[in-house]
Amino acid sequence: MTQNKTIKEGRVGAANKQLILSAAEKEFAKNGLKGTRIQQVADRAGLPKTNVLYYFKTKENLYLAVLEQILDLWNSVFDQATSTDDPAEVLARYISEKMEFSLTRPESSKIFALEIINGAPNLGGFFKERHVTWTEGRVAVVNEWIAQGKLKTDDAEFLLFHIWACCQHYADFAAQITHLQGKEMGRVEYDRATKALIGLILTGCGLVVPDSYK
Amino acid sequence: MTQNKTIKEGRVGAANKQLILSAAEKEFAKNGLKGTRIQQVADRAGLPKTNVLYYFKTKENLYLAVLEQILDLWNSVFDQATSTDDPAEVLARYISEKMEFSLTRPESSKIFALEIINGAPNLGGFFKERHVTWTEGRVAVVNEWIAQGKLKTDDAEFLLFHIWACCQHYADFAAQITHLQGKEMGRVEYDRATKALIGLILTGCGLVVPDSYK
């Protein structure tokens, strides 16, 4: 017999759960937690509202499930980097990954942004702790690079912020960018933006852009 | 007799209108349009709910008034810059201005961010047109700088996006930054962040940071 988290368990209905989560992610990204109606999620999933409630009990619950699924994607090549690695390679790769995330999962990025703008009331202490630890570790690596004369920047933490800001901007502010450019950014435009960003950040840190990212 | 926009006019109550707008800005920044209750705005302004409705008729109306007030602040030193100006000076100044805006008007930045994330459903065509024109003009200036060999970047428009992204990040993601740094960013930390960002962007464009921004 399979274990269950709280009271009930899922068998075939697990597919429905994923269907609902996917629909909810799109709605929450567009309208936020408060602005999203359970009915909208149900309509998008092609199910009656009551069925959504059957699986997730409350709207808050559904939102938390969506959020949790998003935070599970928060891994990157930077996680395991050490000061013996080449900063140009690591940073270029890290930026590429985050840009790829903005291209393929814009709704995830938007939900995270909405959550932070609202003061992160639903981000559990567990995620926050892990995030602090992760950041401290990365800052330490960058500082070692600086000490080794491999990289120049005023502040390692601010550098991380600036990378996050630029990459997330392409997902969160896509509406603005689309309007300014007259069309949506596709794979081609994302590749150009990624190259431009890698060039800016790496050059800004006194690094040479690896040929594979030019 | 003074003219009025729709039907009525404001006299002494103009002070109240501003009081309400200020309270509404804070609430909308924290909870968004859908998530904000008129009662919350009224409470913050120290007025009965009906009084808020008296001045602004509907919640949407109030939101639009807040938004309009925010967009009126969208001016900068970059507006009048030409290709004969020094790009290092202009960009450093522009970044400083935008960072100052994030420090002093974080709620404004957040409301704008929420609006864009939601697909900009309330940004009138007038603002959008103006914004496109402004951006095209600035891109042209940067491209002239590039042609003159004063500045290096892959794409002028992406450069603007990256500047916006970084500066707005300090307002919009303040909750995250506060958590990672263990305390809120004050004037001192903003000055350090501004210098780090100016260094990154200008160096990234092959410019030398002016002494006054070091």
Place this chain on the structure above:
DNA sequence: ATAAAACCTGACTAATCGGTCAACTTATTT
């Protein structure tokens, strides 16, 4: 002074929406 306009607000309403419930069907176990 007085008329008119602007301003103020408690009481109320209509509509929305999250969530419950009970009856039902389908799947699984033994």
Place this chain on the structure above:
DNA sequence: AAATAAGTTGACCGATTAGTCAGGTTTTAT
């Protein structure tokens, strides 16, 4: 096959909340 659990859904309810209204007070114009 029969018992039990999981899944499905229409009908309904209570709470919330945007917005109305009517009757008042204060301010301003003349």
